[in-house]
Amino acid sequence: MFIKKAMTSKVISIDIETEIIKAHEIMTKNNIRHLPVLDKDNKVIGMVTDRDIRSAMPFNLSKKEKQNIKFKAKDIMTENPYTISSLATIQDALLLIQKNKIGGLPVVDENNKLKGIVSVRDLLSSFINVLGIGEPGTLLGLVLEEKIGQLKKIVDVITEFKISMGSVLVARYQEENKRVVFIYLLTNNVIPLKKKLKVMGYTLIDPISWYI
Secondary structure: OEHHHHOEOOOOOEOOOOEHHHHHHHHHHHOOOEEEEEOOOOEEEEEEEHHHHHHHOOOOOOHHHHHOOOOEHHHHOEEOOOOEEOOOEHHHHHHHHHHHOOOEEEEEOOOOEEEEEEEHHHHHHHHHHHHOOOOOOEEEEEEEEOOOOHHHHHHHHHHHOOOOEEEEEEEEOOOOOEEEEEEEEOOOOOHHHHHHHHHOOOEEEOHHHOOO
């Protein structure tokens, strides 16, 4: 899925002269954690986060003390923040966010002009939709040999039980030449299916105790 399908298009932004008390009010009112800082050409030149504001304006200050704080966005923002193209994928965004330990990315065009913003919350919502786990169901975990046709055998058994699948995810396994397959089944009645798979010699694992 491309970022443009997952991002928030209506972005609230500020300029470098915005006072942080105003930025804090904007975040609180709109329940957001990131404010892109733009220049007069709508290009992204910085990012202010709720963490930046907390560092500059401790929560235990009185209202009067907060009003005396004259820091502006230019004083606390991260300059030249990481950005991402609307043509990138949600996987690209996840890797960039995880690698750099950030909570959101401004989405820009080829001229670095703001087109949207994508946060961890947006990415989670997108993956929920992609994986089909928004519907009631059961996550099934199996260890398979890394051979052509193994997944088809599992799908054939699931079809035999007339069960619909929401998604399939393949992950690495600690043993060589093996993979773990997680299948989201759109049913809660999976006991007969599990029994059949065990009889066929497949190893079932508990997804809750699994660490990728």
